[in-house]
Amino acid sequence: MKIVIAPDSFKDSLSAEAVANAIALGLSEVWPDATLVKCPMADGGEGTVESILAACEGELRSATVQGPLGTQVDAHWGWLPHNHTAIIEMAEASGLQLVPVGQRDACTSSTFGTGELIRAALDAGAQRIILAIGGSATNDAGAGALQALGVRLLDAQGQTLKSGGLALTHLAQIDLSHRDPRLATVRFEIAADVNNPLCGPHGASAIFGPQKGASLEQVQQLDLALGHFAGLCAQTLGKDLREEPGSGAAGGLGFAAKAFLGAQFRAGVEVVADLVGLEDAVRDADLVITGEGRFDAQTLRGKTPFGVARIARQQGVPVIVIAGTLGEGYQQMYEHGVDAAFALASGPMTLEQACADAPRLLQDRARDIARVWRIAVCKG
Numbered sequence: 001m002k003i004v005i006a007p008d009s010f011k012d013s014l015s016a017e018a019v020a021n022a023i024a025l026g027l028s029e030v031w032p033d034a035t036l037v038k039c040p041m042a043d044g045g046e047g048t049v050e051s052i053l054a055a056c057e058g059e060l061r062s063a064t065v066q067g068p069l070g071t072q073v074d075a076h077w078g079w080l081p082h083n084h085t086a087i088i089e090m091a092e093a094s095g096l097q098l099v100p101v102g103q104r105d106a107c108t109s110s111t112f113g114t115g116e117l118i119r120a121a122l123d124a125g126a127q128r129i130i131l132a133i134g135g136s137a138t139n140d141a142g143a144g145a146l147q148a149l150g151v152r153l154l155d156a157q158g159q160t161l162k163s164g165g166l167a168l169t170h171l172a173q174i175d176l177s178h179r180d181p182r183l184a185t186v187r188f189e190i191a192a193d194v195n196n197p198l199c200g201p202h203g204a205s206a207i208f209g210p211q212k213g214a215s216l217e218q219v220q221q222l223d224l225a226l227g228h229f230a231g232l233c234a235q236t237l238g239k240d241l242r243e244e245p246g247s248g249a250a251g252g253l254g255f256a257a258k259a260f261l262g263a264q265f266r267a268g269v270e271v272v273a274d275l276v277g278l279e280d281a282v283r284d285a286d287l288v289i290t291g292e293g294r295f296d297a298q299t300l301r302g303k304t305p306f307g308v309a310r311i312a313r314q315q316g317v318p319v320i321v322i323a324g325t326l327g328e329g330y331q332q333m334y335e336h337g338v339d340a341a342f343a344l345a346s347g348p349m350t351l352e353q354a355c356a357d358a359p360r361l362l363q364d365r366a367r368d369i370a371r372v373w374r375i376a377v378c379k380g
Contacts, residue, residue: 001034001377003027004281004317007291008304009047010324013355014362016040016047017054022359023289023322026366030374039276041290041304044191044268045134049078049087055276056080058087063120065093065113066148068137069105070163073098077117080275085128086121087275090114090250091135094144096212099137104213106139106205106222108164111253115148122182130271131257132191133250139209140165141198141226142256150178151260165205165251166218168225174236179260188261191268193302196248198241198255199227204248212251226252233259269307279311287373288312288319289366295341296327309337322365324354342369 005027007019014022020038027036039055042048053060058080067073078087091097093113096104114131121129138144143153144163152175153161153168161167197203205214205222214222227242234240237259241247246265247255257263273279282288290308292299299306309319313336321333321341330341344361345354354361 001031002037002285003034004037004039004285004288006039006041006278006288006308007322008041008043010293010358011046013293013324013358016042016051018359019291019362022362023366026363027370029367030370037281037285039278039281041269041276041278041308042272043193043302043304043307044132044271046089046091048132048191048268048272049076049089051272052087052275053078063117065116066110067098067113068094068109069099069103070110073113075113075117077121079124083128084125085130086124086126087130087132088114088117088121089132090253093117094138095135096137097135104137106209106212106214106251107166107218109138109212110140110144110163111138111142112144112148112163114253115145118145119148119180122180122186126186128187128189130189130191131263132268133253134192136250136253137212138253139205139212139214139222139251141168141204141229141252143168143229145253146256146260149183150180151176152178165222165225168229169221171229171232174232176236183261188257188263189271190246190249190254190257190263190265191271192246192249192254192265193268194249194254195245197243197245198230198247198252199223204252207248208251230255267302267307269302269304273307273311278308282312282315282317285317288317289322289369290319291322293324294327295321295323295325295330297329297332299330299333300336305333305338306336309333313337320369322362324358
C-alpha cells in the first residue's frame with residue numbers, strides 16, 4: 001500500500017509539513033507497513049517557500065529589506081543550490097500581514113523590498129527565480145521592485161519618484177540604463193492564481209485596492225496612475241501588457257514581472273508540484289490524501305486540492321480531502337478528481353479549539369479513513 005500525502009497548510013494553525021506529519025501518524029496506526037510519501041504543498045501563497053524547502057531539502061535564507069511602508073523587515077526566501085533556483089514569497093517583504101489594519105495605505109506602499117529579495121537571489125547566483133505573489137500590501141504595479149533592480153522612474157524635473165502607486169501619476173521617464181544586467185540571464189516564473197488585468201473595473205486597484213486601505217476615490221486615482229505607468233512602459237518597451245491575464249496580480253507586480261522580467265505565469269500549485277515531484281510520487285500510488293483549511297467552491301480557482309486532484313486523476317489514483325471545514329459548493333470538486341471529503345471537527349467546537357487541536361483531529365480523521373479504506377480493499 002502506497003499513499004501520497006500532499007496537503008496545503010491550515011492557515012493560522014499548521015504548516016503543510018505539520019499537516020502531512022499528523023495525517024501520516026493516523027494512517028500508520030492502521031497500516032504500519034504502508035509506504036507513506038509526504039509531499040507538503042502550497043499554491044503560491046503563504047507557506048510556498050516552506051513547502052518547497054521541506055520537500056527539496058533546500059536552504060532558508062534571510063535578508064533585511066524595506067517593508068511596504070518603508071520600515072526595515074527581516075524577510076526569508078528559499079534557495080535550492082542543486083539547480084540554482086530561488087523561491088521568493090513577495091509577502092515576506094511586501095505583504096499585507098506586515099502592516100496593521102489602521103496603517104494600510106495602497107497609495108504609498110511599495111514593492112521595493114521584493115526587488116531587494118530578487119537582488120539577493122541574483123547575488124547568490126540564481127539562474128531561475130520563482131516569485132510567489134499572493135498576499136501583497138501594495139498597489140504600485142511593481143514600480144518599487146523595479147527601482148530596487150536599477151530601473152529609474154523619473155518625474156518631469158528628472159527627480160526620482162516617491163514610493164507608491166499614486167506617485168506614478170507624475171512619471172515622465174523610464175530610464176533602463178542602470179537596470180541590473182543579471183536580470184537578462186535569469187528565468188523568472190510567477191506562481192499565482194489571479195488572472196486580473198492591470199487596470200479597469202476588474203483591475204488591481206478596483207478589485208484589491210480596498211482591502212489594502214484605498215477609498216473609492218483613491219481606487220480611481222490609483223487606476224489612472226497605473227494606466228499612465230502602463231502607457232509609458234509601452235512606449236519604452238514597445239509592448240503593452242496591461243490587459244494580459246495576471247498583470248493585476250499583487251497590486252500590479254504581475255505587470256512589472258511580465259513587462260520587465262519576461263516572467264512566465266503558472267498556477268502556483270503547478271509550480272510547487274513540479275518542484276516537489278508530485279507527479280512521479282503519485283504515479284504508482286494506491287491513494288492520495290490532500291487537504292486545506294477550508295474546502296469549498298473557491299478551491300476550483302486553482303487551490304492546492306484542485307491541483308493535486310488533477311494530477312492524481314491523470315494517473316487514475318483516487319483522492320480524499322481532509323479539511324478544517326467543508327464550505328458551500330465543495331461537492332463540485334467531485335467532478336474534478338476528488339472522491340471524498342471529510343471535515344476535522346468531531347463535534348461542536350470553536351475555531352480556536354479546532355486550530356489548537358488540529359494535530360490530533362487530523363490524526364483521528366486519517367485513522368478513520370484508513371480503517372474504512374482497509375475494509376474496501378479487503379472486500380475487493
